[in-house]
Amino acid sequence: MAAAMARALVVGAGPAGIAAAGVLVRAGADVTLVDENPRPxxxxxxxxxxxxxxDMRRLLSRSLEAYDAFHAKADALCEAVDYRPSTLVWSARDGEAHLASDSRSVxxxxxxxxxxxxxxxxxxPVAGWTLPGVFSLGGAQVLLKGQGCLIGSRTVFCGASPLLYLAALQYARMGGDVAAIIDEAPFSAKIRALPQMASEPGTLLEGLRYMRALARRGVRIVHGASVASFTGEDRVEGVEIVRRDGTRETIACDSVAYGHGLKPESQLAELAGGGLRYDPDVRLHLPETDEDGRLLPGVYACGDxxxxxxxxxxxxxxxLAGAAAARDLGLLPDADAGRASLARRLGRLRRFQRGLAIAFPWRRHFASSLDNGVILCRCENVTVGEVRASLSRPFGAGDVNRVKADTRCGMGRCQGRFCGPAFVEIVAAAGGSDARPGRLRSQPPVKPLPVAAGSAP
Ligand SMILES: Cc1cc2nc3c(=O)[nH]c(=O)nc-3n(C[C@H](O)[C@H](O)[C@H](O)COP(=O)(O)OP(=O)(O)OC[C@H]3O[C@@H](n4cnc5c(N)ncnc54)[C@H](O)[C@@H]3O)c2cc1C
Known part of the structure; x- marks a missing residue:
């Protein structure tokens, strides 16, 4: 009887998942590739x-070539593996994963x-962030790329994130009216980040090109001002900013794209039994892997x-993660010279990323200045004041998971994805401004399931 093929499950069909699945299938593994999106x-x-x-040429401009090359590769790969689109992996542990699609769980x-x-x-969060017309920066971009929609007819892009410039430029290319870009990071932060960012001069130049293209289109860019509130009655009508000299201004708009960088989707890594380590540069807990992405025997984490x-x-x-998995399964020989050069390149890219964390720092001190009335958890309608009140009770004791149980903050539909980073900072601020933020424990299912899927045998 022939030996069964090693089964590899890859979750995510973005650049990281497609690359890992490609290495594994070429090494001879039986690969299942799952993504909750309908297309890779x-x-x-x-x-x-x-x-x-x-019109993708207009939207992506010089990036169209990379987009086309990726999709040619991904489409061919999806033919060669057991590809399951529109399928959520909602938990995984000890060699068994749970998948949900079409109201069925397997x-x-x-x-x-x-x-x-x-x-x-x-x-x-700031006052008014729950007003209709206020989108997360990534959400605004998803609508444009996925549905061809602008979020409004006059949009302010604000926060602190490299994606601010790219998303605003894509809006402008597609006919959107960009009222202003409010980059909360001061220009001096970008100068400070130059030594790290010089490790990837091509990417640095690309960012500068976005800024120049926006300036040529006459887009107003304000550096180093903070967003104080989003104003409006029934929907957003303006962005109130405070400059470093204390002067205030409200910029009229009918839509806002707002964000402060990105946070890894690490819930499955934790549920699978992997450890998390605190990274002070980004003030986040990240999956603890070795250089090749090994999280624990047989489990790997890669990409964002x-x-x-x-x-x-x-x-x-x-x-790297696909090759490590293939080697650990006995499908590939020991690491070769190619591995070392990939690891070196990854090291340079991660150094660049540390530069971005300096250039666009997380707004960590906002937590102590937030008004009690601001809604923190929009799924469960929990205010900043309710969280602070819980902290001042004896049993709250500064632990974010106990405050969650007490207030339901982070217990709703998004499972703390949006309120989580601010929630942990508010709890940390109660312990002193330099206290390290805690983290919300992940719970299965990682995203809501239809009742039918949850009750399937
Ligand atoms: C909203 C948004 C927009 C971005 N836009 C840009 C951009 O325009 N340019 C740029 O350079 N960078 C952009 N980035 C950064 C971008 O994420 C990375 O550059 C790159 O795409 C990361 O690749 P990845 O494969 O690690 O993850 P991703 O590309 O994010 O792919 C992860 C995939 O995993 C799937 N997935 C996640 N969890 C599950 C689960 N439990 N079950 C099933 N499937 C799951 C997701 O549906 C997704 O398709 C953006 C990031 C975000 C969040």
Whole structure:
């Protein structure tokens, strides 16, 4: 009887997952590739919805070539593996994953699990952030790339994120009116970050090109002002900013794209039994892997889901994780010279990413200045004041998971994806301004399931 093929389950069909699955299938593994999206591409190479035509040349400009090359490779790969689109992996542990699609839940065994789950927006709440017309930066971009929609007719892009400039430029290319870009990071932060960012001069130049293209279009860019509030009655009508000299201004608009960088989707890594380590540069807990992405025996994490690093880093770390899994399954010989050069390139890209964390720092001190009335958890309607009140009770004791149980903050539909980063900072601020933020424990299912899927045998 022939020996059964090693089964590899890859979660995520973005640059990291496609690269990992490609290495594994070429090594001879029996690969299942799962993505909750209907088409491969992940975030950067997101495709328009079925039947929708978007002028991708106009939207992506010089990046169109990389987009086309990715999709040619991904489409061929999806033919060669057991590809399951529109399917959520809602938990995984000890060689068994749980998948849900079409209101059905099934279990799938694996010998190797590669997590390439990407990242989500990190957002610092301010007064008015729940008004209709206020979108996360990534959400605004998803609508444009996936549905060909602008979020409004006059948009302010604000926060602190390299994606601010790219998203605003894509809006402008597609006919959007960009009222202003409010980059909360001061220009001096970008100068300070230059030594790290010089490790990838090509990427640095690309960012500068976005800024120049926006300036040529006459887009107003304000550096170093903070967003004080989003104003309006029934929907957003303006962005109130405070400059470093204390002067205030309200910029009129009917829509806002707001964000502070990205946060890895690390829930499955934790549920699978992997450790998390605190990274003080980004003030986040990240999956603890070795250089090749090994999280624990038979489980690997790569791409933005392991550490936010952009598409090239995602692809390289996917190749490294796929090769590590194939070697551990006995399908590939020991590491070769190619591995060392990939690891060196990944090191440079991650150094660049550390530079971005300096150039666009997380707004960590906002937590102590937030008004009690601001809604923190929009799923469960929990205010900042309710969290602070829980902290001042004896049993709250500064632990974020106990405050969650007490207030329901982070217990709703998004499972703390949006309020989580601010929630942990508010709890940390109660312990002193330099206290290290805690983290919300992950719970299965990682995203809501239809009742029918939850009750299926
Ligand atoms: C909203 C958004 C927009 C972005 N736009 C750009 C851009 O325009 N340009 C740029 O350079 N960078 C962009 N980035 C950064 C971008 O994420 C990386 O550059 C790159 O795409 C990371 O690749 P990845 O494979 O690690 O993750 P991703 O590309 O994010 O792919 C992860 C995939 O995993 C799937 N997934 C996650 N969890 C599960 C689960 N439990 N079950 C099933 N499937 C799952 C997701 O559906 C997704 O398709 C964006 C990031 C975000 C969050």
């Amino acid at each position: 591409g992940g975030q950067i190479h997101r495709r328009p919805a079925d039947g929708l035509r978007i 279990s799938l065994g694996y010998d190797a699990l590669v997590l390439a789950t990407g990242a989500v927006d990190r957002v610092a 889901g392991a550490m936010v690093g952009g598409a090239v880093a995602a692809e390289i770390s996917g190749r």
